[in-house]
Amino acid sequence: MTTKLFGEPVQRREDERLITGRGRYLDDLGANALAAAFVRSPHAHARIREIDVSGALDVEGLVAIYTWEDLPGLLAEPLPLLIPHPALTHGRTGHALARDVVRHVGEPVVMVVAADRYLAEDACALIEVDYEILKPVVGVEEAAQAVNLVHEDVPGNIGAHLVQEVPSASGQSAREAIEAAPHTLAFRLDIERSASMPLEGKGVYARWDSDDQSLRVYSSTQTSTSVRMAIAAKLGLPLPKVEVIAPDVGGGFGVKIVHPWPEEVLVPWAARQLGREIKWTEDRREHFISSSHERAQVHYVRVGFDDAGRVLGLDVNILHDHGAYTPYGIIVPIITSTQLVGPYKLGAYRVEFSSIYTNTVQVTPYRGAGRPQAVFCMERTMDRIAAHLGLDRTEVRAANFIQPDEFPFDQGMTFQDGRPLIYDSGDYPESLRMLKEIIGWDSFPAMKAEAAAEGRIIGIGIGCYVEGTGVGPYEGGHVQITSDGRVHVSTGLTSQGQGHETVFAQIAATELGVPIEKVSVVTGDTRRFGYAVGTFASRAAVMSGNAIALACRKVREKALRVAADALEADPRDLEITDGVVHVAGAPSASIPLATVAVLSNPLRYSFDQETQRATQFASPAPADRPPVAEGEEPGMEGKDYYSPVRSTFASGMHAAIVETDPLTAEIRILRYAVVHDCGKLINPMIVEGQIHGGVGQGVGGALYEKMVYDEHGQLLNASFMDFLMPYATEVPRIETAHLETPSPLNPLGVKGAGEAGVIPVSAVIAAAIEDAEGITIDKMPISPPELWELRRSR
Amino acid sequence: MNHAITLTVNGVVREASVPARRLLSDCLRHDLGLTGTHVGCEHGVCGACTVLLDGEPVRSCLTFAVTADGHEITTVEGLAGDDGLSPVQRAFTECHGLQCGFCTPGFLCTVTAFLRETPAPTEEEVLEAVSGNLCRCTGYQNIIKAVHRAAEIQAEEAR
Numbered sequence: 001m002t003t004k005l006f007g008e009p010v011q012r013r014e015d016e017r018l019i020t021g022r023g024r025y026l027d028d029l030g031a032n033a034l035a036a037a038f039v040r041s042p043h044a045h046a047r048i049r050e051i052d053v054s055g056a057l058d059v060e061g062l063v064a065i066y067t068w069e070d071l072p073g074l075l076a077e078p079l080p081l082l083i084p085h086p087a088l089t090h091g092r093t094g095h096a097l098a099r100d101v102v103r104h105v106g107e108p109v110v111m112v113v114a115a116d117r118y119l120a121e122d123a124c125a126l127i128e129v130d131y132e133i134l135k136p137v138v139g140v141e142e143a144a145q146a147v148n149l150v151h152e153d154v155p156g157n158i159g160a161h162l163v164q165e166v167p168s169a170s171g172q173s174a175r176e177a178i179e180a181a182p183h184t185l186a187f188r189l190d191i192e193r194s195a196s197m198p199l200e201g202k203g204v205y206a207r208w209d210s211d212d213q214s215l216r217v218y219s220s221t222q223t224s225t226s227v228r229m230a231i232a233a234k235l236g237l238p239l240p241k242v243e244v245i246a247p248d249v250g251g252g253f254g255v256k257i258v259h260p261w262p263e264e265v266l267v268p269w270a271a272r273q274l275g276r277e278i279k280w281t282e283d284r285r286e287h288f289i290s291s292s293h294e295r296a297q298v299h300y301v302r303v304g305f306d307d308a309g310r311v312l313g314l315d316v317n318i319l320h321d322h323g324a325y326t327p328y329g330i331i332v333p334i335i336t337s338t339q340l341v342g343p344y345k346l347g348a349y350r351v352e353f354s355s356i357y358t359n360t361v362q363v364t365p366y367r368g369a370g371r372p373q374a375v376f377c378m379e380r381t382m383d384r385i386a387a388h389l390g391l392d393r394t395e396v397r398a399a400n401f402i403q404p405d406e407f408p409f410d411q412g413m414t415f416q417d418g419r420p421l422i423y424d425s426g427d428y429p430e431s432l433r434m435l436k437e438i439i440g441w442d443s444f445p446a447m448k449a450e451a452a453a454e455g456r457i458i459g460i461g462i463g464c465y466v467e468g469t470g471v472g473p474y475e476g477g478h479v480q481i482t483s484d485g486r487v488h489v490s491t492g493l494t495s496q497g498q499g500h501e502t503v504f505a506q507i508a509a510t511e512l513g514v515p516i517e518k519v520s521v522v523t524g525d526t527r528r529f530g531y532a533v534g535t536f537a538s539r540a541a542v543m544s545g546n547a548i549a550l551a552c553r554k555v556r557e558k559a560l561r562v563a564a565d566a567l568e569a570d571p572r573d574l575e576i577t578d579g580v581v582h583v584a585g586a587p588s589a590s591i592p593l594a595t596v597a598v599l600s601n602p603l604r605y606s607f608d609q610e611t612q613r614a615t616q617f618a619s620p621a622p623a624d625r626p627p628v629a630e631g632e633e634p635g636m637e638g639k640d641y642y643s644p645v646r647s648t649f650a651s652g653m654h655a656a657i658v659e660t661d662p663l664t665a666e667i668r669i670l671r672y673a674v675v676h677d678c679g680k681l682i683n684p685m686i687v688e689g690q691i692h693g694g695v696g697q698g699v700g701g702a703l704y705e706k707m708v709y710d711e712h713g714q715l716l717n718a719s720f721m722d723f724l725m726p727y728a729t730e731v732p733r734i735e736t737a738h739l740e741t742p743s744p745l746n747p748l749g750v751k752g753a754g755e756a757g758v759i760p761v762s763a764v765i766a767a768a769i770e771d772a773e774g775i776t777i778d779k780m781p782i783s784p785p786e787l788w789e790l791r792r793s794r
Numbered sequence: 795m796n797h798a799i800t801l802t803v804n805g806v807v808r809e810a811s812v813p814a815r816r817l818l819s820d821c822l823r824h825d826l827g828l829t830g831t832h833v834g835c836e837h838g839v840c841g842a843c844t845v846l847l848d849g850e851p852v853r854s855c856l857t858f859a860v861t862a863d864g865h866e867i868t869t870v871e872g873l874a875g876d877d878g879l880s881p882v883q884r885a886f887t888e889c890h891g892l893q894c895g896f897c898t899p900g901f902l903c904t905v906t907a908f909l910r911e912t913p914a915p916t917e918e919e920v921l922e923a924v925s926g927n928l929c930r931c932t933g934y935q936n937i938i939k940a941v942h943r944a945a946e947i948q949a950e951e952a953r
């Protein structure tokens with residue numbers, strides 16, 4: 001078989017265990033563990049007067065009850081602020097268990113440990129917490145008025161305020177450019193709250209080994225290495241005594257990159273206290289009210305442009321609702337601010353945001369992470385310019401595109417990784433050409449007229465985006481060929497369904513020239529690889545993919561060196577095919593990699609016939625040099641890291657045709673087309689899958705999903721009955737095409753693909769509905785009743 | 795108070811002692827160790843916990859274990875036969891019909907029962923059949939494709 005697997009639609013290697021019920025998700029582990037459950041705040045804002053646990057003490061199977069007062073040392077301190085930023089002047093994080101004040105419904109107040117979850121919940125129900133109810137702050141605009149405060153010591157409810165200005169080439173500010181522009185428009189755009197909502201919630205399972213004085217923790221996390229460091233720090237344990245493993249994870253989409261969640265430190269702590277295995281598995285309601293949300297932002301846009309629709313100045317003011325706490329800093333509004341400019345070369349740009357506290361669940365990145373809002377802003381702006389000038393919407397976009405010969409293109413801002421926002425490569429005019437062809441843009445007016453003649457209402461919309469992917473600081477890869485010829489690859493970042501076991505094996509098999517069946521991949525296990533950042537920001541293929549390729553190249557070089565010795569050949573004449581090193585053009589002069597692995601490790605003791613070759617009397621090294629030469633290491637293994645100077649920028653464009661019902665205002669997506677450019681494709685089947693899934697989530701965000709809080713801060717739709725995620729009946733068939741503009745920044749030429757699908761969907765659907773109805777759409781998601789209301793008030 | 799129940803799970807007679815409130819999903823997962831059945835919402839909406847009760851798909855998170863006493867249950871662990879993976883399982887892999895895999899057992903059980911009743915389904919019938927199961931990863935396109943492919947494999951193998 002061929003060993004050139006990079007770029008092939010290789011079937012997934014993780015599937016067999018997952019389709020036979022042999023996957024190992026968090027709650028599948030720890031059959032004998034005790035169960036933890038939590039008493040959570042029923043109020044959005046309240047002071048805890050008293051906690052009375054006496055009623056729960058007689059519950060059968062009860063093992064322990066903990067409140068904040070029980071927590072020792074650092075565990076009693078606030079949870080870490082993961083990403084500080086100079087503009088985040090009033091960053092606040094919660095406690096593992098609430099101390100004095102609760103600031104959103106769902107905040108954990110008491111932890112109960114019992115024989116099983118049923119009994120733990122029985123005990124929770126019997127614990128009485130006396131609250132003094134404080135005035136809740138709900139909704140970003142109400143919060144901005146600061147009549148009531150979420151945190152007493154945060155004036156105006158403002159956690160952060162940041163302005164970024166990029167003047168025009170002639171030194172004009174955005175506001176000056178808008179003043180001087182031939183045309184100006186000003187409007188407001190809103191996006192509502194949604195959430196990652198993986199089908200598996202969070203979960204933690206901890207085992208304290210009192211003989212070994214060590215802790216093993218399993219967590220349904222997007223970053224096991226960072227959880228490990230946080231646990232070691234909070235519990236005061238030496239780092240080598242803590243191991244964290246992300247088992248099979250049932251989806252993440254951003255929410256599981258946040259850490260340590262209260263439960264991630266409390267469960268291991270209690271396991272150590274009690275000397276018992278403890279497990280906590282989040283239920284769906286808990287996930288709704290205590291894990292993160294995202295998306296809610298209000299945007300005030302002012303734009304100045306010329307007769308061709310070229311943007312001369314753009315000024316955007318953003319109100320970002322970050323909920324009760326800011327553990328993940330201000331990454332989301334920073335991404336909105338910087339990615340808003342998309343594939344365009346703007347005259348001058350100014351963006352300002354205020355990140356505002358409310359008594360709601362905290363806001364941290366959800367797939368797309370601020371980009372869906374950014375693209376909604378920019379693309380709605382493009383559509384407004386086109387409408388104002390009477391130009392075709394694609395013409396206005398084309399007039400503003402960065403051209404293929406202008407890369408690298410410096411947007412003059414600082415990106416979410418603290419590095420300059422410089423686009424590495426792309427071909428936006430070609431993407432647009434492809435998309436228009438697929439969706440039939442130019443023939444759509446005729447189609448629309450035809451539909452109208454039948455009494456049907458249809459419309460078309462388009463949305464373009466650029467996505468900074470593969471953010472640093474680094475990831476690493478470790479590759480080892482053992483004496484049985486097997487190749488063991490590990491990387492520290494975690495997997496939540498992206499197919500890493502397959503794509504990383506494809507990379508290793510291609511680099512090493514071995515059959516993919518010989519390669520196994522482990523991710524997210526600190527026992528195998530301790531240094532990592534995590535899986536987020538469409539970074540795994542870029543970061544770990546390249547790190548693994550670099551590690552493989554080191555191993556390959558060593559293998560050729562060792563094989564060259566054995567074959568008495570020049571390493572430069574050697575090739576590896578199907579796991580056999582051979583002289584190019586002379587296949588008979590060959591040696592299997594398994595044997596090369598044996599020879600790479602000089603042995604005193606053999607453990608089978610094969611390894612006898614490496615023992616001291618079987619193959620004595622030259623007397624004048626040590627068995628392991630200077631600068632060498634025993635074994636056929638290698639490790640390397642990939643740390644990019646900056647992010648690599650993927651891009652794409654989506655278009656949709658929608659139909660709206662003249663009577664009921666129901667909205668149906670008739671066609672959905674995607675042109676996607678993530679550089680070199682490692683596995684096109686998997687990339688397509690990522691796009692499909694992203695678009696599916698985007699459709700949810702555009703038409704169905706929103707978190708509905710009432711004025712008391714109660715989440716009214718905290719169940720799958722009421723928070724409407726799309727079923728198969730709601731997601732259209734997605735037509736995809738790929739453009740491959742390699743990234744010049746990394747050895748594999750790849751860019752990230754994980755988040756792309758979700759990013760422009762709200763913009764695209766809004767544009768299509770607007771085109772169908774002739775009604776301005778400035779708020780998403782939109783439901784049939786809302787569209788019906790817009791029609792009525794027209 | 796516990797109740798002694800006897801279930802035939804994947805062709806094997808299994809006994810358990812459970813309180814009346816024990817959900818069938820918890821009984822399968824925690825009492826019988828069959829963790830392939832997943833729980834995504836615990837209120838019967840997501841379909842991840844779907845198993846076959848006397849051949850019919852049911853939400854095991856909305857079923858008490860005691861009510862399944864004396865009945866036959868098939869879980870994802872029981873879908874593969876002696877000759878390997880079932881056509882539905884093979885089709886899901888071939889068509890990339892799963893990503894994180896958490897909802898997959900529910901889809902596999904649902905589709906297995908559906909194709910037994912409807913071996914040559916139309917596009918509409920397939921859509922209807924899977925429209926009670928949530929997936930957050932795939933956008934469903936490849937799941938739909940997999941159901942058609944499974945029907946095809948079944949037909950090929952019946953010949």
